[in-house]
Amino acid sequence: MxxxxxxxxxxxxxxxxxxxxxxxxxxxxxxxxxxxxxxxxxxxxxxxxxxxxxxxxxxxxxxxxxxxxxxxxxxxxPSAHPRAAATADGVRMIRGVTFGQDADGPDEQRDVPRNFGGRGAGAFGVTLAGRGAAYEARRAQEIVTRRLARDGLPATALEAVRTLGPAAAGQVDLLKAALSGVGVPTDLLAMFELPGADGFPQGDAAAWMAARVRAGDAAMAVRERLGRAVLRAVPSLAGFEPTDDAGSRVPVAARLQVTRGDDWLGEGDGGSIDVARQVAALAPDVPLFIGVQTAHAADLCAHASEWMARRSAGVTIIEEGARLSQWAQDNARPGCIGRGGKRTPAALLPRYASRHDELTAYVPGDTHAAESLSSAGFALARSPLHFQGGNLLVVEDRARRERVLLLGEAEVYRNIALGLTRDQALELFRVEFAAQRCVVVPAASYHLDYEVFVRTDADGRPVAFVASALExxxxxxxxxxxxxxxxxxxxxxxxxxxxxxxxxxxxxxxxxxxxxxxxxxxxxxxxxxxxxxxxxxxxxxxxxxxTLAAASGLDERPEVARGLNGHTLAMLAARRRTLDDRIALRSTIAELGWRVVETSAMPAGRRGVSVLNAVNCGPMVLMPFGAGICRSAEGAAAEAVASNGCSVTGVRTAESQRRHGALRCALALHG
Structure with missing residues (x-):
């Protein structure tokens, strides 16, 4: 025992x-x-x-x-040694949108309005109604805060208009600003239309509500009519095709963000610089784009100049003033746009870069740094949707001729918090990611890409390698x-x-x-x-x-449970429920008709084996390898993936895993 x-x-x-x-x-x-x-x-x-x-x-x-x-x-x-400044042919440095900004700003913020970001509503820097605001504004803000996720966007916006009063409803532009100021996502509200002679087209929802309030229409009748309003989704980036996370297409660009200019422990530690070093060597023909804070730009430039001896494609360094995380997958969904027979790298940006799953904390540096990609030649657009790239996978099921978007469940709830229904959120995701189907997967881990890696077989059928934490x-x-x-x-x-x-x-x-x-x-x-x-x-x-103690049911033995402290018992029960969540995850994916392979892994953040946080890079599968004790589990996973007829290459990521990420978290491939 x-x-x-x-x-x-x-x-x-x-x-x-x-x-x-x-x-x-x-x-x-x-x-x-x-x-x-x-x-x-x-x-x-x-x-x-x-x-x-x-x-x-x-x-x-x-x-x-x-x-x-x-x-x-x-x-x-070990002590860091400044590298001699050097710039080889093929290395260029450009200034990002946050160049010159304060490098000591907050890493994340939780006090932003729920409607923050997006296309026109809750713009960056917006402040909700404070103590000095009029009573009507403070009351409307409270209504939006408490009811937006429960009552939905149209009904909550209507109640906010009624609370702000006829004076605010008198001028539509001022009303929209007031609605945004009390937390209404007016960019999403503008996507609704109400069919019929007494309805409104897209963009006119606020004006229609204002007219009903000024006319003194009965609230119940107006709300009932609003219940027939329909959200019409339009893609933010026309022609955007997200990278197929299961495919073998050679990428046209690779993107990373590094948090420093030297290795944390030394070459081979698997930190952000070491990952960039390995990607530069493994994909010498793929243009590489790396975001870095100004303080580390010269050291990164020296590293990149050394890498160029073994590369044919260039390295572009994007210098930012703001603090960056390592996790390039989360602040810009990679993909391409086809133009004149050529695939141009493109990215769909979330409403804002965020962290956590039960809430959506704003990450300012990553949010704005993603916008710098336009200066590097990327096509960009910011979506009104919240999403974290590690929690979604795009899979081209060529056998069924459909693109499937796998969504970790937290991504749906983030957008329900904006006042969308589940169906509306899924439809917006489907349109934004040019998918035929959206499938919601239970959150066995913080992000879906800790748990699942997908590779298409020779017949075009997806094979899902899912984590077996017990193995x-x-x-x-x-x-x-x-x-x-x-x-x-x-x-x-x-x-x-x-x-x-x-x-x-x-x-x-x-x-x-x-x-x-x-x-x-x-x-x-x-x-x-x-x-x-x-x-x-x-x-x-x-x-x-x-994990093994939890699986054995140790805490369910009365003679044992009576002697264990409550925290230990709660921990063991939580682990066993997580194992059950993984069974539900596997069942959800199996229902798609894909082959599911239980694979040796142990997703657990900095204490786990994150070997399935892998990426497809042309004919290669790049798999993250961690500390020495993980080798047996990682080797079994690599063997399982290689049996699908592909070449598996290990990438050292131990230090990255100790910071709660791994390879796919850090590497965005545009293919």
């Missing part, structure tokens, strides 16, 4: 057992819903209970890791046990992946209540190089052990 190490503080009796576990679950759920977002909270977003539960489960697991799975850090970062956990545990045996921490033959008592006992002797697991035991999980710290390997090992 697995034994958890003694926690830092022994819980009192009241915090032990199933009752304590339910209290933990209720507290975390309450905390999720109470988070501030705009002028309201997450509770105002009308999120389904099943989705809130999945978000809360991830929060329970994360908080448990932060408290009881702490590992003393053993990574010694991945067993592979990691086997590697970890072997490492402990080699280091003499564990007697040979004392443990197996499905019987971890001896492993817990051995690790427990190296657990300090004040510091967590000591670096002395972490060392055996390192390959001995500076770019493979043992602490990272031990974190992955602990993740595997907790």
């Amino acid at each position: 697995p034994r958890t190490p003694r926690p830092p503080h022994t819980p009192p009796a009241a915090q032990v057992g199933p009752v304590a576990a339910r209290a933990v679950e209720a507290e975390v759920r309450g905390n999720v819903l109470a988070q501030p977002f705009g002028s309201g909270t997450v509770a105002d977003l009308a999120l389904p209970d099943s989705f809130v539960r999945r978000v809360a489960d991830r929060a329970i697991i994360d908080s448990y890791n932060e408290r009881f799975r702490v590992v003393e850090d053993d990574a010694a970062r 991945g956990a067993r592979a990691v545990a086997g590697s970890g046990i072997a490492a402990m045996e080699r280091a003499g921490v564990l007697p040979a033959g004392a443990a197996a992946p499905d019987s971890l008592d001896a492993v817990w006992a051995a690790l427990g002797t190296h657990f300090d209540p004040a510091f967590g697991f000591r670096a002395t035991v972490a060392a055996c999980f390192s390959s001995g190089t500076v770019v493979d710290p043992g602490a990272a390997g031990l974190r992955v090992m602990l993740e595997a052990m907790d």
Whole structure:
């Protein structure tokens, strides 16, 4: 029976057992819903209970890791050495739209209006009605905050117009500004039309509502008529074809963002510079575009000049003043537009770049940096939709002659929060991404591309490789046990992946209540190089052990549950529910008629094996490889994908994975 190490503080009796576990679950759920977002909270977003539960489960697991799975850090970062400035032929530097801006701005903001961004409504920098605003404006803002997700956009906008009063309704342009100021997404409202003689065309919804208010029409009758309004979706970027995430077309451009000008631990660490270095070498004929903050631009330029010795296509460095993340997939969906027989790189930008799944926190640097691509020759448009690129996959099912858009469920709820119905949000996604079908997938992980990789077979049929966390956990545990045996921490033959008592006992002797697991035991999980710290390997090992403990139903044994603290029981139950979510995910994809292959992986952010966060790059599949302890699981996944008749190449991404991402998160291919 697995034994958890003694926690830092022994819980009192009241915090032990199933009752304590339910209290933990209720507290975390309450905390999720109470988070501030705009002028309201997450509770105002009308999120389904099943989705809130999945978000809360991830929060329970994360908080448990932060408290009881702490590992003393053993990574010694070498001193950075400035690189000599050099610019080779083929390397060019251009200034992005944020060049010269304050580099110390906020990394993310949660206090933006819900209608922020988009095409004309809630423009960047808009401020909602504050304390000094008229009562009518403050009341209208409260109505929008509380009812937009529940009552829908037309009905909520009508109520806001009525609350603002006949004076505001007297001039349509001023009314639209007032509606935007209280949080109504007027860009989406303008997409609605009401058929019939007493209706309105696209663009005139606000004017029609104003006329009804001025005429004194009965609110119930007007609302009933508005219920027949139809949203007519029009693509933001005409001719846009998103990159086929399952295809083998050679890309016409590759895009990355780097967070610094040197390697974090050293060459081979899998950080943002190391990923760029490998992509430059593996795709020498593909033009490469890299965003970087001004402070690191000279160092990146020197790196790129070295890469050019093995490249035929150029490298364009886009210098930004704003702070950038590494995650280029999330702030601009890659694709192309066909022009005169030539494919031009193009990108569809989300309403604004964002983070988190239960809310949509604004990331200013990434939002505006994506606009710089127009200076590099990309066709661009900003969509009124919220989306994070890691949570959607576009698949060309050539056998059925249809383009399918797989959507992580959070992307639907982000847009329901703007006042759209589920069907309206899906129709907008279908049109924006030129798809024939949209399929919503349960959120087993933060992003869908942690869980699923798709490759089309020789007959044009998609093959979906989906994460088997149990298979991945067993592979990691086997590697970890072997490492402990080699280091003499564990007697040979004392443990197996499905019987971890001896492993817990051995690790427990190296657990300090004040510091967590000591670096002395972490060392055996390192390959001995500076770019493979043992602490990272031990974190992955602990993740595997907790996954296997949850799958065994440890917390469901009454004699065991009575002695475990509530947080441990809640964590194990959350993990088991996540395993069930993965079964639902596989079933959803199998219903498409695609072949589904359960594949060794262990999606878990910085503690996981994110090998399925891969990309198709022409005839190659580029797969992310992490720390040394992950090799067995990653090798099994690579073998499974290669059996589909493609060439698999590993890309070092360990440091990127320790920052909650991997290869597809960082690399956007325009094909």
